[in-house]
Every structure is written in structure tokens, then in C-alpha cells.
Amino acid sequence: MTGDEQPNPMNGASSAIVELRGVNKWFGDFHVLRDIHLTVGRGERVVICGPSGSGKSTLIRCINRLEEHQEGDIIVDGTLLTPDIRKIEDVRRKVGMVFQSFNLFPHLSVMENLTLGPILAQRVPEAEAEARAMDLLERVRIPEQARKYPGQLSGGQQQRVAIARALMLRPKVMLFDEPTSALDPEMINEVLDVMIELAEAGMTMICVTHEMGFARKVADLVVFMDEGEIVEAAAPEMFFARPENERTKLFLSQILH
Amino acid sequence: MTARGSISTAIPVSAARRSAPAMESGIVLWLRRNLFNGLYNTVLTLLALWALFVTLPDFINWAVIDAVWHTQDSKVCRQASGACWAVVAEKHRVMLFGTFPYDEHWRGVLVIAIVVGMSVMSAFRRLWSYRLFGAWLVATGAVFVLLLGGVFGLTPVGTHQWGGLPLTLVMFAGTVVGGMPAGVLLALGRRSSLPAIRALCTGFIEILRGLPLITILFMASLMFPLFLPEGVTVDKFLRAQIAMMLFFAVYAAEVVRGGLQAIPRGQYEAADAIGLSYWHKTGRIILPQALRIALPALVNEIIRAFKNTTFVSIIGLFDVLRATSTALQDPLWVLYSIEAYLFIFLLYFVFCFAMSKYSEHVERDLAKGRNL
Secondary structure (H helix, E strand, O other): OOOOOOOOOOOOOOOEEEEEEEEEEEEOOEEEEEEEEEEEEOOOEEEEEOOOOOOHHHHHHHHOOOOOOOEEEEEEOOEEOOOOHHHHHHHHHHEEEEOOOOOOOOOOOHHHHHHHHHHHHOOOOHHHHHHHHHHHHHHOOOHHHOOOOHHHOOHHHHHHHHHHHHHOOOOOEEEEEOOOOOOOHHHHHHHHHHHHHHHHOOOEEEEEOOOHHHHHHHOOEEEEEEOOEEEEEEOHHHHHHOOOOHHHHHHHHHHOO | OHHHHHHHHHOOOOOOOOOOOOOOOOHHHHHHHHOOOOHHHHHHHHHHHHHHHHHHHHHHHHHHHOOEOOOOOHHHHHHOOOOEOHHHHHHHHHHHHOOOOHHHHHHHHHHHHHHHHHHHHHHOHHHOOHHHHHHHHHHHHHHHHHHHOOOOOOOOOOHHHOEHHHHHHHHHHHHHHHHHHHHHHHHHHHOOOOHHHHHHHHHHHHHHHOOOHHHHHHHHHHHHHHHOOOOOOOOHHHHHHHHHHHHHHHHHHHHHHHHHHOOOHHHHHHHHHOOOOHHHHHHHHHHHHHHHHHHHHHHHHHHHHHHHHHHHHHHOOEEHHHHHHHHOOOOOOHHHHHHHHHHHHHHHHHHHHHHHHHHHHHHHHHHOOOOO
């Protein structure tokens, strides 16, 4: 937390780390997020699912302001997101993000991909950053790839590097935007295993994913979105056993076979 | 129908691994593949051989066998039927140094040696370091001390007396060294999210790109002084240098912009997501990749900038080409301008070819995924 934040009266007592209140967003005339309310507590794991085009990616991209919302409040770790770029950069350093298409920096080695953020954004000494990177590479089980370039790794290895990179800034929340959708089937599990371990270690996570097995295993809350709104949100046992909304039932019947 | 059944049984359980079939090789095969593959190419090859057969002997006779290599007397050349290379030997000092004071030509030689030597050194990636950067600063200082004089007991030489290859090289180096950063900034500005900066950069690029270099040089040379308050003058060489620099910058900007557009949006987002500031993101993530993509086109612009230095002659600066044409005004040698211009052609070719070969080498290195 930085010192210049004003205390937020509505936020004071809660242990929420991410809070969205009445968030609305339009792409041109298209109403992509409709009155979203969502509170994620520290240590909570939220899985967001829904048909493509339902706004779920846009939703988590608003949390670290890769997308700008037009109405409503988004509060991350006590900081209200505004156009102030210093605050945005500050929030981004507390929020790790993993993308569907990895987005590793192809001209930098794995080690450099990891250490760049801490060295430049947090002025961590190089040796310390490298030690932190080796530690994380061991956690994602690819310490031997540290000196290679992203192009030399498999998709699953690249995504694990991307997870390690996102963890380098010691974020308080991790956002996953369909982390396994671009992977070959045989590589999905190696990435999910890393994510499960991360969840078990107590990381706060918001995951957009269709991996319902993962949702069952680690999620505290499963959120179903359709056409820009949250249709249903429930604990996984409830969500899968007794979905209430028709649209949720339809979606689940299509995705679970 | 029978084939269907046989396919399923014909697949072996495990096909043995084999090495790839040996490639046929040899000069005959090469000839057949490249020069005689098909009637059309065969005819073209034969025509080309015939053209060479007709012209080459005459050229060799003229250029080598009947040529005059050494003489100080142009009459000797007049009696010979071949080329008069002696004109180069006789006039090389004016050709290479133009109007630079005759007794100070050694300073020009040193300038050429410094620029060429430093360029060759910089081509070795092993030597890239802050020390090399420092060496370039020292070299730049030395070049200006040598050309301008006035210190260390060197006779002062005004920029209006500069000429020949040193002028060409300094003009070229200044154009690229000053124009490249300006071009990168213009390209970034054109893609800026700030409307004022974007409009300014776009306007600047489009206006300068819409003008011929000659017009810009004339404006720098003739019109610009009219706008200056009385008593204020800006050196003509400097004005030309700035004009060349800006002209190079707008073209480089468009090339760099092409590279920037090739970078996927995910790279920007990933850099944003780890909290990098705009300049860190641009300097460490976006530009290194964009410049790599733009490299072949950038080298093209750099080579063009080298050749564009010849344009400064029209505002009265004595670059190599102008110095040569001046040298050839000597009535004794005026007949042998072809030989002199061939020499200049060779000079330009050597510089441009070296640059293009070096860029090929760099591209190959980059293709291997090595870090720049």
C-alpha cells in the first residue's frame, strides 16, 4: 500500500482485496459489462466461466486496468482505480496476470523475462531478483530452462514461465485469463497442477477458465457470466449440483459431458 | 476396394528410422539446376554468355591491357587507347579532400582512418560495451578537432573549406547518429495516446516526407537565413547537416513505425501487467523487438542516406562527388572523367556493399535467437 491513498470508508472493515461495485463497460455501443458486483476476499479463489463473448475476460482485465471501465468502482487492495497512471502502475505491481497466449517476451531469456519486472519496477537488486526467479522456476518445475529463450520451450513450459513471471512481484492477487485454452491437451495438466499448488499455498486467485475439474477442486466461488452480467455465483458444490438459472444449466450441460 | 484392406495391413508396426537421402551435389548439378533448368532459362543463359563474350574482351582491353596507370603527363593518356587511370593518381587529393587546405590534407586522412577504423571496430559484437561508446565520443571529438583546427597548434579551417570524403563521412555519420533517435521518437510520437503529440509528429513526418530532399536543402541553405534576426548566422554545413538529419529521421520514423505495428498487443499488455512504466516498456520490450523487425528496411534507409550526401553539392558543399567534378575541370585531364567517376563509383560501392553485408550478418545472428 502506498501512503497517499485516502481511507475508503466503505472498505475499512472488510477483508476484501478486490471489490467491484456496479461496474459497467461499453465497447462502442456494445454493453460488455452490465452492473457487475463482485467481492473477492484475501485467500479466496474465484473461478469465472461462461460462453465466449460473455465479458469474463474483459472483467478480469478491468481489475488491473488493461481495460478501462466507464461506470462503477473497482477497488484493489484499498486503492480505487482511477485514470491516475501512478496508481494504476501501483495496482499492477500487486496484481499478477497470466494470459491465454502466454505473452512472454521472445527477445529475452526466461531468466530475463522473470527478473525484468522486479529490477525495473521495484528496483530489486539483480542478484536478489535472480535468486527469487530460480526459486519460482523450481516451484513451476523448470529450473533447467532458465537460460533458454521462450521460443525454445513447449506451450506448457511457456505458460509455467508466465506464471512464475507474474509471481515475481509477489502479488497479492493472481488473475488467470483462460490459461490453458491455448495449450495442447497433454500440456494442460502440468499448468493446472502448478495453479492448484498455488491455490493450496493460499494465493488469492481469480481465474477465467473452462476447466471445471479445477473449479471443483480449488474454487471457493464459481461465477457464471452471460451477456455481460453475472448470472449466478455459488460455491462449487452448489453450482454444479443445483444450478438455479436456466442459462447456467444450459451452459453446464454443454460443457460437462 | 482391395486397396483399402491392404492399407491397414501394410502399415508396419514401427517404421525404421533412416537418415535422410544423400543430396546430389557437384558443379554439373548446380549448373543444371540454376542455369539450364528448362528451355527458357537455357536460352537466357546462352544469351548472357554471348553478351559477355562480345563485351568483356573490349572492356578488359580498355580497363587493363591498354590502360595507362602511371603518368603525370596527360599527353601519354591521349596517345593510349585504353583507360587513363593516371587521372586518379594525379587528382586524388582534390577528389578526396576537395577544398580542404592542401597542406592540411593529412588531417583529412586521419579523419577517414578514424571513422573507418571505428566503424570496423563497432562491427564486432564482442567489442560492444560502454568503452566503445566512450571511444566513439573521443573519436567524434578528435574528428572535429582535426577538421576545425584552431587548437593544439592546428591551423583553423572553416566549415566552408571542408570537402571530399571527410565531409561525406561526417555528414553521413551525423545524419544517422542524429536522425535515428529522432526517427524513433517521431515513430513513438505518431503512435502516442496523447492527441497533441500524435498530431505534431504526424504533421511533421507527412510534411517533410512530401518534400524532395533538394527542396529541403535549398530551404535550409537559402530561405532559413532570411528568417534569422540580423547578425545571427548559422553555419551552412550545420544547416545542411540538420536538413539531412531531419529528412533521414522522417523516413526512419516510418520504417520504425512499421516495426512497431508488427508487435502483438499482448506484448504491451504483458509489460503493463508487470507494472513497467511507459519508457521501460518501450525501451526494454517494444523497441528491441520492433527495431529487429525493421532492421533490413532501416539499413536500406542508412545506405540511401550515404548516397544522399551527394545532394549537398547543389548548395555548394564539396562532397566527394562535387570535389571530383571540380578536379576534372582541369583542361588537361578533362577527357578522363569516366575513369575518375568509375573510381568514385567504386568508392561508394565499397561503402554501401560493406554496410549491406554487415546487416545481412546481423540479421542471421538475430535469426538464431541470440540476444542483441
